[in-house]
Amino acid sequence: MRKRFEQQLSLGILPISEVSFDTRSRHQSMPFLRALQYVFVTPELNDKVFELLEEKILKGKKKTGRLGLTLWEILVLSLTRLNLKLDYDFLLNLANHHEQLRGIMGVRMSDYTSGRTYKYQTIVDNVSLLDEETLRQINVLIVESSHGLIKKKEEVEDLDLSIKVDSYVIERTIHFPTDLNLLWDSGRKCYDVIEALKEECTLRGWGKLNYNKKQFRNAYRNTSEIHRKKGGNYKEKLAASTKIYLGKSRTLSEQVSASFKQGALSIANGDLSSTLKVAMLLKSLAYYHQMLDKHIDLVERRILQGEKIPHSEKVFSIFEEEVEWLSKGKLHKKVELGNALSIATDQYHFIVDYEIMIGMSDEKAGQVLGRRIAVQYGTEHTLSSISFDRGYYSSLVKEALSKDFKTVVMPKRGKKSLRQEEEESTDVFQQKRRAHSAVESNINQLEHNGLDRCPDKGVHGFKRYVALGILSYNLHRMGKILIALDKKKMEQANTQRKAA
Numbered sequence: 001m002r003k004r005f006e007q008q009l010s011l012g013i014l015p016i017s018e019v020s021f022d023t024r025s026r027h028q029s030m031p032f033l034r035a036l037q038y039v040f041v042t043p044e045l046n047d048k049v050f051e052l053l054e055e056k057i058l059k060g061k062k063k064t065g066r067l068g069l070t071l072w073e074i075l076v077l078s079l080t081r082l083n084l085k086l087d088y089d090f091l092l093n094l095a096n097h098h099e100q101l102r103g104i105m106g107v108r109m110s111d112y113t114s115g116r117t118y119k120y121q122t123i124v125d126n127v128s129l130l131d132e133e134t135l136r137q138i139n140v141l142i143v144e145s146s147h148g149l150i151k152k153k154e155e156v157e158d159l160d161l162s163i164k165v166d167s168y169v170i171e172r173t174i175h176f177p178t179d180l181n182l183l184w185d186s187g188r189k190c191y192d193v194i195e196a197l198k199e200e201c202t203l204r205g206w207g208k209l210n211y212n213k214k215q216f217r218n219a220y221r222n223t224s225e226i227h228r229k230k231g232g233n234y235k236e237k238l239a240a241s242t243k244i245y246l247g248k249s250r251t252l253s254e255q256v257s258a259s260f261k262q263g264a265l266s267i268a269n270g271d272l273s274s275t276l277k278v279a280m281l282l283k284s285l286a287y288y289h290q291m292l293d294k295h296i297d298l299v300e301r302r303i304l305q306g307e308k309i310p311h312s313e314k315v316f317s318i319f320e321e322e323v324e325w326l327s328k329g330k331l332h333k334k335v336e337l338g339n340a341l342s343i344a345t346d347q348y349h350f351i352v353d354y355e356i357m358i359g360m361s362d363e364k365a366g367q368v369l370g371r372r373i374a375v376q377y378g379t380e381h382t383l384s385s386i387s388f389d390r391g392y393y394s395s396l397v398k399e400a401l402s403k404d405f406k407t408v409v410m411p412k413r414g415k416k417s418l419r420q421e422e423e424e425s426t427d428v429f430q431q432k433r434r435a436h437s438a439v440e441s442n443i444n445q446l447e448h449n450g451l452d453r454c455p456d457k458g459v460h461g462f463k464r465y466v467a468l469g470i471l472s473y474n475l476h477r478m479g480k481i482l483i484a485l486d487k488k489k490m491e492q493a494n495t496q497r498k499a500a
Contacts, residue, residue, distance in 0.1 A: 003067060003071070004053075004071050005071065005106055019037060019103035021100065023487055032083045035478040048141050053075060074126045082468045083475070085448065088124055135471050143351075146477065147350075152485075153481065160382045163346055163352065163405075165366055167362060168443050171453040172339070179295055180223055183292070186295055188213070190288045191209065216249070223245045256292070266278065294315065322339065324358075324359075339357065349477055352376075353376070393413055407432060409432040409433055446473055449473050449476070454466070
């Protein structure tokens with residue numbers, strides 16, 4: 001059974017509270033690790049964080065079995081990956097050999113023995129235990145605690161929060177989509193699933209599976225090469241090659257349809273050693289078969305019939321269905337394949353909230369963020385202002401947010417009325433609008449923290465990756481404040497010593 005963390009039961013381990021940091025170091029891991037140390041040694045914050053982790057990871061599990069990684073180790077390793085933008089191999093190396101990181105995890109030995117070592121698959125499996133909702137709640141705790149530190153540093157009782165909201169695209173790890181290569185993806189996955197199904201049940205008609213797969217691949221390559229190189233008689237050659245490609249695709253589709261019925265019949269008869277495995281394979285086969293038929297239709301309509309395919313009918317990855325084709329008018333990135341993320345930052349550069357915009361417009365994201373921030377922070381702080389760029393404009397959203405924020409800066413696109421011209425020319429509006437650009441630096445740091453491209457798969461993995469990136473960013477900001485306070489204490493101590 002996993003535990004929170006019981007360092008005091010182990011002999012020879014350096015206590016987490018005694019891990020020291022070089023306050024002059026400019027490496028980005030120093031503030032991050034200092035913040036994690038603060039989370040662990042602050043009783044109130046420690047209890048709340050561990051309660052959330054226990055609710056997610058330990059809920060419904062018996063208090064027996066092997067200990068496994070502690071909840072604290074899982075959290076530290078997950079966040080370190082994003083803070084330093086690491087792959088799992090580099091993370092494994094640091095977990096086993098980086099003294100300060102091992103100190104914060106509570107496994108650094110003070111007697112210079114090797115101590116606990118980690119394995120690659122252990123880290124991969126444990127990191128995936130966290131989810132976005134748990135990390136979002138921990139993020140709120142970190143932001144609130146950081147605001148408390150700011151109050152202490154600035155010696156004030158209340159904070160006037162000035163919120164800035166902006167969005168950018170987190171790219172997904174997919175190849176550039178075309179109808180031709182998506183048809184190939186669908187077909188090859190059908191072949192792969194059929195190959196796995198053959199090991200579990202009897203399927204007829206696949207005696208030449210490897211040969212047919214090779215022929216299907218050759219047809220795809222010939223067609224894509226003609227499409228890429230163009231040249232003389234391009235349209236005629238492309239049409240002829242496409243017909244061959246589609247012919248093999250339709251033959252595959254018919255075979256897959258027959259095999260699906262055979263697999264379903266085998267389950268009904270109950271003559272399988274692993275019914276669950278066959279059922280899961282058939283579920284995957286049904287999806288890839290659907291994608292195969294869809295792209296057979298798209299390729300035929302676009303290349304053979306010359307039809308322009310509506311954007312709403314296109315799929316940009318058969319593996320990451322939620323990926324969107326986004327164009328924000330950037331000079332060097334005219335098209336980005338991924339999903340947009342809206343972040344809301346305060347004047348202290350903490351990300352107080354965020355919204356993953358899968359199938360969501362900017363206007364809706366602005367409304368959701370504004371309302372959630374008002375509920376979360378409105379009772380403890382004064383909500384001085386919230387600012388957006390033109391892409392978020394909505395008169396209804398602006399009116400709704402005006403009930404919670406003293407000033408709502410939401411420039412209107414296009415022609416403005418006389419009243420809107422007067423509003424946008426006021427000193428307060430202009431000041432907040434000029435200050436809004438500070439959010440771009442926060443986005444830039446997020447991208448350096450790993451949130452430029454997501455390597456994790458699936459919607460759940462993507463949301464978890466984003467939440468880890470936001471949390472590691474806020475811990476980094478918190479660590480900077482803590483290091484500044486540490487320096488101030490050292491200076492005061494030196495002054496008192498000299499005076500004595």
